[in-house]
Amino acid sequence: MKADELASILAEHSLFADCDEDELADLILRGHFMQYEKGVELIMQGDPGNSLLILLSGNARTSMIASNGHEVVLDYAEAGQVLGEIALLDGGERTASVTAIEPTSALSITREAFEEILAKHKNMALRLLKVMAKRIRTANSMIEGDRAYTSGPRLARYLLRLSVVGAEEGRLKLDLSQSELGNFAGMSREHINRQLSAWSEGQIVAVESGKVRILDHAMLSHIAEADS
Amino acid sequence: MKADELASILAEHSLFADCDEDELADLILRGHFMQYEKGVELIMQGDPGNSLLILLSGNARTSMIASNGHEVVLDYAEAGQVLGEIALLDGGERTASVTAIEPTSALSITREAFEEILAKHKNMALRLLKVMAKRIRTANSMIEGDRAYTSGPRLARYLLRLSVVGAEEGRLKLDLSQSELGNFAGMSREHINRQLSAWSEGQIVAVESGKVRILDHAMLSHIAEADS
DNA sequence: TACGGGATGTGACTAGTGTCACAAACATGT
């Protein structure tokens, strides 16, 4: 892929939107272009973390497998997102895996390149700080939600998180199977199914050929804040 | 308090251990020294976040109140920790409160001072990035633990998190009441009590005059990884 | 030393969710 194509893809996304050309050029020059098929792991839990990825296209799932085998999905990443910075920064192991859920491409940046870029472009660090701040916010709100609410409000929150803001017809960003939704929202597949059926009755969501669509966004937001 | 006293307190703690004198001096010069009594909020959920705190002495609890009133304790902070960076960085509201659980002092840094310091000392940003990386790691492991494990292993994890590494006699960093432990580990006071009693039987922990002591660190670690 | 408020211990009951088991629907490739 050509450098200027890469540059324009990067520039479309939040983190890099206000990069100057120099910064983009440096990222692209030093990065490796990677392609992954659906189902392949871009990052493997347990590996040493010596590089960082910037998603260029496709979608990926970040998940951890606990020691008892339980899978916990932490997030879904789309193009423009940075992945794997944590292990790179603190030198520890990768604590989560990232798996492509469709054909995906990314720019891979080694630790050396990353450090050089950080040193050279001082705005880069500030941008990364902001990204990480947002990430901590999301994580905290997951903890809060998991702890404070029962399954209904919780599922509502996760559906809202998957919903596109100006969505035509309330379609979700990703078409997850009910088991995948379960791993994301932290509830069993069966329970997801029952909850979705109930909401479907009440015209809050529609479930058509496996795909969830939000009909009543306001109601769902209300449920997400509910007392129980 | 004198500047050099402050400097030596800061230098004792991880984040600032490898700061050069210039950086420390700048922090102290631009920071405001604050003191709080036990029970006072250093940071209030919902406020705009226009400053950051560096804990100098004492201990504080970071917690959120969900919209249904449920309190979730995210962490306990000790001297040397940075608090409130998230809202400062992303410009959003404070999503959690920080409350002194004993007489506490801190250095308060405004957004302007913070930005100047970041711009002037480029190592500062990298240090902060590392701190935040660690924070995301902790948050993710909380999510994993809350989701994947039942109450037993979960309490074990939180006790281990409160345990001092080279602890004499397995004493915890903080002497939390059972209700506070409950809010931290995400379980009811009564359930904490029962679990602690059971472990006390099995010589895994000792509960003496309200204070928990870890007797069998290895066993507790084992429980923390248990299948259920 | 008596009092009062908070922290702890414990039983009985209940609610919310997971698990298991299976049937039906759908998708995919040959």
Added chain:
DNA sequence: ACATGTTTGTGACACTAGTCACATCCCGTA
């Protein structure tokens, strides 16, 4: 179109942990 695997729908049941209700205990203070 058929066969096979995956996803979805649903009932019955088990179990974890929360709630409620008290009895105790501990500790600082009047």
